Amino acid sequence: xxxxxxxxxxxxxxxxxxxxxxxASSGQSVVLSGRNEKKLAExxxxxxxxxxxxxxxxxxxxxxxxxxxxxxxxCAGPFVHTWESMAEAxxxxxxxxxxxxxxxxxxxxxxxxxxxxxxxxxxxxxxxxFDVVPxxxxxxxxxxxxxxxxxxxxxxxxSRILSSRGTLTTIAEHLGSGGVVRRNGQLKRxxxxxxxxxxxxxxxxxxxxSVPWGDLSTAYTSTGIENITVYMAMKPSLIRMLKFSNLIxxxxxxxxxxxxxxxxxxxxxxxxxxxxxxxxQGLIWGRVINSGGETVESGLSTPEGYTLTSKIAWLIATKxxxxxxxxxxxxxxxxxxxxxxxxxxxxxxxx
Ligand SMILES: NC(=O)c1ccc[n+]([C@@H]2O[C@H](COP(=O)([O-])OP(=O)(O)OC[C@H]3O[C@@H](n4cnc5c(N)ncnc54)[C@H](OP(=O)(O)O)[C@@H]3O)[C@@H](O)[C@H]2O)c1
Numbered sequence: 174x175x176x177x178x179x180x181x182x183x184x185x186x187x188x189x190x191x192x193x194x195x196x197a198s199s200g201q202s203v204v205l206s207g208r209n210e211k212k213l214a215e216x217x218x219x220x221x222x223x224x225x226x227x228x229x230x231x232x233x234x235x236x237x238x239x240x241x242x243x244x245x246x247x248c249a250g251p252f253v254h255t256w257e258s259m260a261e262a263x264x265x266x267x268x269x270x271x272x273x274x275x276x277x278x279x280x281x282x283x284x285x286x287x288x289x290x291x292x293x294x295x296x297x298x299x300x301x302x303f304d305v306v307p308x309x310x311x312x313x314x315x316x317x318x319x320x321x322x323x324x325x326x327x328x329x330x331x332s333r334i335l336s337s338r339g340t341l342t343t344i345a346e347h348l349g350s351g352g353v354v355r356r357n358g359q360l361k362r363x364x365x366x367x368x369x370x371x372x373x374x375x376x377x378x379x380x381x382x383s384v385p386w387g388d389l390s391t392a393y394t395s396t397g398i399e400n401i402t403v404y405m406a407m408k409p410s411l412i413r414m415l416k417f418s419n420l421i422x423x424x425x426x427x428x429x430x431x432x433x434x435x436x437x438x439x440x441x442x443x444x445x446x447x448x449x450x451x452x453x454q455g456l457i458w459g460r461v462i463n464s465g466g467e468t469v470e471s472g473l474s475t476p477e478g479y480t481l482t483s484k485i486a487w488l489i490a491t492k493x494x495x496x497x498x499x500x501x502x503x504x505x506x507x508x509x510x511x512x513x514x515x516x517x518x519x520x521x522x523x524x
Contacts (some may be wrong), residue, residue, distance in 0.1 A: 179244045179321055181205045182259065183249030184224075185212040186467035187337040188273060188302075191483035192246060197222055200495065205389045207249065210377045214495055229255055235262035244493040246301075246486050247272035251343040252279045259507030260286065263295055269493045270297045273482055275304035277353060277516045280390035281360070287502040296347065296498040301489045302482035305391045306328065307457045308403075308474050310514040312388070313506040315461040316396040320471045322461035324400035327388050328372045328381045330456040331478050333408070337444030345434045349418075353385035353475075354399040357391055358442070361458060366415035368402060375472055375523045376458040381405060395506040399462065401448070421424070444479060453477025456523070472523035473514065 181196060183189040184205035196203040196218040205217050210226040227234040229249070239245060239262055249255045251276035260283060263270040274280065283299050290297045300306070308327045315321055336344075352363040363383070371378035377437035381404035388403045407415070424430055445453065455475040462468050475481045483503075492498065493510065499508050508514065514520045 174241045176241055176496070177205050178202050179490055180206055180242045180245040180268075182206045182227075182228065182238075182245055182474055183208065185216045186248055186344060187339055188247035188479055188482055190216070190250065191479060193220055193222070193355045195483055197218075199491070201233065201491065204242070205506055216383035223524050225337075227261075229258035230264070232262065234253050234356055235259075236266055239263065239268040241511070242266070242268045242501035244269040244271065246382050246488075246490050250274060250339055252276050252299075252348060253348045253439060256283065256338045263297070264289060264293050267293055267295055269295050270299075271301040271486060271493070271499060271514050272491055273486055275302065275387040276347070277360075277385055277387050283342045284318070284390060284394060284502050291501040294500050295338060296500055296503055297506065298500075298505065300391050301486045301505065303455055303475070303478035303485075305387050306416070306485045307455065307473050307481070307514045308388045308459070309391045309395050309505045310511050311457050311459045311471060311473050312392040312398070313511040314396060315411065315459050315469055315471055315512065318471070319461045319463055319467070321463045322396070322398050322469075323464050324402075324462045325392060325398040326402050326404065326460045327392060328374070328382075328385075328404040328458040329404065330374050330379060330458070332452075332454040335445040335449055335453075337479065338438050338441055339444075340418070341437055341438045341441065341445055343454075345428040345431055345438060347385075348434070349422040349429060350385070351419070351422060352383055353389055354403075355389050355399065358393070360389060362364045364419045366412055366419075368404075369412050372404065372406070372458050374406070374458050375474075379406045379429065380409050380412060382407050382415060391504040394502075395504045420466060445477070450477045450480045453480070455481060458495045475514070476517070476519040481520070488516060
C-alpha cells in the first residue's frame, strides 16, 4: 500500500486554511479533509488540491481517508471533542498524527496512549503549533543549561491579543475549570489566576498570570522538571477579571451560559487579518531554578502565533513524510531537539 499522502483535517478552518495554503505550493501529495463537503470542494478547487469528506464519528469514512495517508495534521478543535476519534483512526490505519492543540487534558490523554502508538509504529505529536513548540524548545534549552533544575517557569506573550474564533471557542469550552500547575511531578488544581507577576520579555516588565496550558504536560515530558508554572501576558484589568471569575466558576460551567458565549464568538471575525499576522510577534520567556536557588533565564522571539503555527505544523508534517520520526507519543523537543524552533524563519533567541 502506498501511504504517501499528507492529510489536513479541518482544512477549511482558520488555521487549517493557512496550512492548506502552504501545502498548495509545496508539491506534496495533500488531501484536504473535514466534515463539510461544500467548503472542501470550494477550497480544493481554489488550491488545486485533492479533497475527501470524512466525519470523525464515522469510522469507515475515516478509514478511507487515512488508509493511504502517511500523516494527518489534525486542525479540528476544540480538540477535547475530536482528538480521540482521530487518534483511534490513526491507530487503525497506521497513520502518523500531529495536531495543533494546546489543551492540557488532550496532551495528557494522548501521552497515556504511548504504548499503543509504539505498538502501531506511529508517531503522535500533539501541540505542533505556537503553543507548545517554542516553549517546549525553550524549556529543553534551559534544562540543558541547568541539568539540576528543580523548577521551571514559562511565560508567553503575543504582541496583539487577536484570537481566532476557534481559539476563543476552545477557551470557552474550558471556562470555569480553574487553573493548574505542576508540583512534585503531579498536576495540581489551583484557582484561576492563582499567581500573577511581572516578567521582562526584553522590553521592560509586563504583567503575566498563571494559566492551565499544555506546556504543563509537554515541558514535563521534555525536561523531567517536576515543578512547572506557565504564565501568559495579560493586562492587569483582565487579570482582575480572571481572579473575580473564581466566584462564578459554576455559572461559567453551565451549558446554557457556555453556548451563549459561543454564539457571541461566532459573530466575530474568523481570525486575525493577514496584516495583523504580518505585524504580530510572539515572545517566550523561561526561567529554571535549582535547589541552591541559582537561576538561568532565557527567551525566544517568534512570528505571530497563527503564522508560526501554520509554518511549524507544516514543517513537522514534512519531516514525517520524509521518514524523520520517532514512533510513540512525542513532544516537539523529544522528537526533533531543542533547536527545532529555529528552523522557522523569524524565530530567534533573545539573550
Ligand atoms: N496551539 C496553538 O498555538 C494553536 C494555534 C491555532 C489554533 N489552535 C487551536 O486549533 C483549533 C482550531 O482553530 P481555528 O482557529 O482553525 O478554528 P476554526 O476556524 O473554528 O476551525 C475549526 C475547524 O475544525 C472543524 N471542526 C470542529 N469540530 C469538528 C468536529 N467535531 N468534526 C469535524 N470538524 C470539526 C471545523 O469544521 P466546521 O466548520 O465544519 O465546524 C473547522 O474546519 C482550536 O482548538 C484552536 O484553539 C491552537
